[in-house]
Amino acid sequence: MIKLDNLTKTFATLRGTVTAVDRVSLEVPAGEICVLLGPSGCGKTTTLKMINRLIMPSSGKIFINGKDTDAYDVVDLRRSIGYVIQQIGLFPNMTVEDNICVVPDLLGWDRAKSRKRAAELLAMVALEPSSFLKRYPKELSGGQQQRVGVIRALAADPPVLLMDEPFGAIDPINREIIQDEFLKMQDQIRKTVMFVSHDIDEAVKMGDRIAIFRDGRLEQFDTPDNVLAHPVNAFIASFVGRDRTLKRLRLVKVADAMRRLAPAIGLETAVTDALRLMDEHAQPMLVVSDAEGRPCGYVACDLLEGRPGIVSEHRRDLPATVDLDEDLRSAVSLMFAHDMRWLACVDSRGLFRGCVTQEDITQLLGDRRRSDSR
Amino acid sequence: MSAIAERGQAHGAFRFGLPLLIVALAALAGATGLVGPILQHWGDIVFDTQQHIVLVAISGSLAILLGVALGILLSRPIFRRAAETVLQVVNIGTTIPTLAVLALAMSILGIGAVPAIFGLFVASLLPIVRNTFAGILAVPDYLIEASLGMGMTPAQILWRVELPNALFVIFAGIRTAIAVNVGTAALAFLIGGGGLGDLIFTGIDLDDTGMMLAGAIPTALLAVFADFLLGQCQLWLVPRGVNPLR
Numbered sequence: 348m349i350k351l352d353n354l355t356k357t358f359a360t361l362r363g364t365v366t367a368v369d370r371v372s373l374e375v376p377a378g379e380i381c382v383l384l385g386p387s388g389c390g391k392t393t394t395l396k397m398i399n400r401l402i403m404p405s406s407g408k409i410f411i412n413g414k415d416t417d418a419y420d421v422v423d424l425r426r427s428i429g430y431v432i433q434q435i436g437l438f439p440n441m442t443v444e445d446n447i448c449v450v451p452d453l454l455g456w457d458r459a460k461s462r463k464r465a466a467e468l469l470a471m472v473a474l475e476p477s478s479f480l481k482r483y484p485k486e487l488s489g490g491q492q493q494r495v496g497v498i499r500a501l502a503a504d505p506p507v508l509l510m511d512e513p514f515g516a517i518d519p520i521n522r523e524i525i526q527d528e529f530l531k532m533q534d535q536i537r538k539t540v541m542f543v544s545h546d547i548d549e550a551v552k553m554g555d556r557i558a559i560f561r562d563g564r565l566e567q568f569d570t571p572d573n574v575l576a577h578p579v580n581a582f583i584a585s586f587v588g589r590d591r592t593l594k595r596l597r598l599v600k601v602a603d604a605m606r607r608l609a610p611a612i613g614l615e616t617a618v619t620d621a622l623r624l625m626d627e628h629a630q631p632m633l634v635v636s637d638a639e640g641r642p643c644g645y646v647a648c649d650l651l652e653g654r655p656g657i658v659s660e661h662r663r664d665l666p667a668t669v670d671l672d673e674d675l676r677s678a679v680s681l682m683f684a685h686d687m688r689w690l691a692c693v694d695s696r697g698l699f700r701g702c703v704t705q706e707d708i709t710q711l712l713g714d715r716r717r718s719d720s721r
Numbered sequence: 722m723s724a725i726a727e728r729g730q731a732h733g734a735f736r737f738g739l740p741l742l743i744v745a746l747a748a749l750a751g752a753t754g755l756v757g758p759i760l761q762h763w764g765d766i767v768f769d770t771q772q773h774i775v776l777v778a779i780s781g782s783l784a785i786l787l788g789v790a791l792g793i794l795l796s797r798p799i800f801r802r803a804a805e806t807v808l809q810v811v812n813i814g815t816t817i818p819t820l821a822v823l824a825l826a827m828s829i830l831g832i833g834a835v836p837a838i839f840g841l842f843v844a845s846l847l848p849i850v851r852n853t854f855a856g857i858l859a860v861p862d863y864l865i866e867a868s869l870g871m872g873m874t875p876a877q878i879l880w881r882v883e884l885p886n887a888l889f890v891i892f893a894g895i896r897t898a899i900a901v902n903v904g905t906a907a908l909a910f911l912i913g914g915g916g917l918g919d920l921i922f923t924g925i926d927l928d929d930t931g932m933m934l935a936g937a938i939p940t941a942l943l944a945v946f947a948d949f950l951l952g953q954c955q956l957w958l959v960p961r962g963v964n965p966l967r
Contacts, residue, residue: 401870422873422874424872425869425871426871426872432866432870434867436864436866436868438867438868438881438882438885438886438962439963440882440886440888440962450871453871453873483961509870
C-alpha cells in the first residue's frame with residue numbers, strides 16, 4: 348500500500364551535506380499500522396513528511412497503492428492523505444465542525460454531506476455531536492482536541508493516514524485511553540497508517556510493524572514481537588530496553604497463554620475425587636467453581652491429603668482472576684502482587700475458562716523465540 | 722473567566738463611557754456659560770464635521786486598504802527578509818511630526834483636501850501595516866504545517882487560516898490608526914484641507930473660547946465615536962474562537 352524505495356534526503360548546511368534519510372526502503376501492507384521509531388534526529392519525521400511531500404525527497408521513490416507519488420499533483424496528493432501532527436493544529440478560528448470539514452470543503456463536498464460526516468465522526472470518538480460541533484478548539488480539553496485532530500484527518504475517508512507523534516503532548520493516562528480508542532477505531536476502518544513515535548512502548552502497542560531508525564538509516568523493520576525478541580544489533584537492543592522481554596508480555600493475550608488443565612470442580616466434590624483428578628492431570632491444585640461456573644476458590648493437594656469430607660470445607664479464596672482478553676503483562680503483575688504462581692482465567696461473563704501459570708508464560712516466550720529464529 | 726471580565730469591561734466602556742463624557746462636557750460647557758457661544762457656531766460645526774469625516778474616511782480607507790495589503794505582502798516568504806526595511810520606511814511617516822508631513826505634502830501637491838488626505842494617509846499607515854504583518858507572523862508554524870499537510874493552497878492558507886487568526890491584531894492596528902487620524906485631521910485646516918481645525922485654530926487666533934470648543938468638542942466626540950464603531954466591528958467580525966473579547 349505504502350512503499351518507500353531507496354528514499355534519501357540530504358540537506359545542505361554550513362558544515363556540508365547532511366544525510367537525514369539514507370536509502371530507506373520499506374513496504375507497509377494495506378490496513379496495517381507501521382510505526383517509525385527512533386531517537387530524535389534519526390530521520391523518522393523527515394521520512395514521514397516526504398510521503399505527503401511537505402519535504403521533497405532528494406532521491407528515491409514513494410508509491411501509494413502502486414502509484415508513484417511524483418505522478419500526483421501535490422495538493423491532490425495531500426488531500427488524499429490524512430495528516431495528524433503532535434501540536435494537533437486545529438484552526439482556532441473555526442468551530443470543531445468546520446475544522447473536521449476542512450478537507451471535505453477543499454474537495455468541494457456537498458455541505459450537508461460533510462456536516463453529517465462530522466457528526467458521525469465525533470460520535471465515533473465519544474464526543475456528543477450536539478454539544479461539540481459548534482464549539483471552538485479553545486473550549487476543548489487537550490484530549491478532546493487530539494480526538495478531533497484524528498477524526499479531522501479521517502473526514503474525507505483517505506486510505507492512508509500519516510501521524511506525527513500524534514499522542515505525544517497528552518498526559519500518560521489520556522494517552523493510553525486515546526491509543527486504545529484509536530486501535531478500536533482502526534479495527535473498523537483499516538487505514539494504512541504511518542505513525543511516528545519515539546516511545547518503544549507506544550510503538551509496541553500501536554504497530555503491526557516497527558521500523559527503527561538511527562542516523563537516517565533503517566536499522567530494523569519487523570513485527571513488534573520480533574523487534575523485542577530478536578533485536579538485530581546492539582543499538583536496537585539498547586533502544587528497546589533491557590526489559591524487552593517484559594515488554595513482549597503486552598503482545599500476548601491471556602487467552603493465548605492459557606491452558607485448559609483440569610476442569611473446575613464443584614463445591615460438593617468429595618476430597619478423594621479431587622485428589623484423584625489432581626493425580627490424573629498431574630497438577631497440585633484445582634479451581635473450585637460455584638453452580639454458575641464462576642471460580643470461587645481453589646484447593647491444593649497438600650491441604651487435602653488425608654482429609655475427609657468435601658472440598659468446600661478446605662477451599663481457599665482466589666486472591667485474583669484474570670480476564671481472557673487482558674495481556675500477559677497484567678497477568679504477571681497480578682501474580683507478583685498476590686504471590687501466585689498461577690491465575691484462574693475468566694471470560695467476559697466471569698465464567699472459569701482455564702489457568703495460566705508462570706511456567707506457561709516463560710515457556711511461551713521461549714517458544715516464540717525458538718520458532719522465530721528458525 | 723478573564724474573557725467574560727474583558728467582555729464586560731468593553732461593553733461597560735461603550736455603554737457608560739460615551740454618555741458620561743457627553744454629560745461631563747455638557748456640564749462643563751454649561752457651568753462656564755459657554756453653551757451659547759458654542760451653539761452660535763452650529764452651522765460651521767455641521768459643515769466642518771462633515772468635511773472632517775470625509776477627510777478621515779478617505780484617508781483612513783486608503784490606509785486600511787493599502788496598509789493591510791502591504792502587511793500581507795511583507796508577510797509572504799519571499800518578502801519577509803525585506804520586511805523590516807520596508808517597515809522602517811513606513812515608520813518614517815509616523816516619526817516625522819504630522820505637521821511636517823502635511824507641510825511636505827502641501828509643497829508637492831499644493832493646498833486643499835488632496836495633500837491633507839495624503840498626509841493623513843501617510844501618518845496612519847504604519848500601525849496598520851505593522852499589525853497586519855505581526856498578526857500574520859504570529860500565526861503558529863504548526864497551523865501552517867497542518868494547512869499545507871491537508872492540501873490547502875497558499876491562497877487558501879491566507880484566507881482561511883492566516884487572516885482570520887490575525888484579524889484581531891489587525892483591527893487593533895486599525896483602531897490605533899483611526900484614532901490618530903481623527904485627531905490629526907484637525908491640522909488639515911492649516912494646508913487648506915478644511916475640517917474641524919477650521920474652528921479650533923480660528924478660535925485660538927481670535928481668542929474665542931466658544932469657537933475653539935465648537936471645534937474641539939466635536940473632534941473629541943468623533944474620535945470616541947469612530948473608535949466605538951471599530952470596536953464593535955472588532956467584537957463582531959473577528960471569529961469567536963480567536964476573539965479575546967468574546
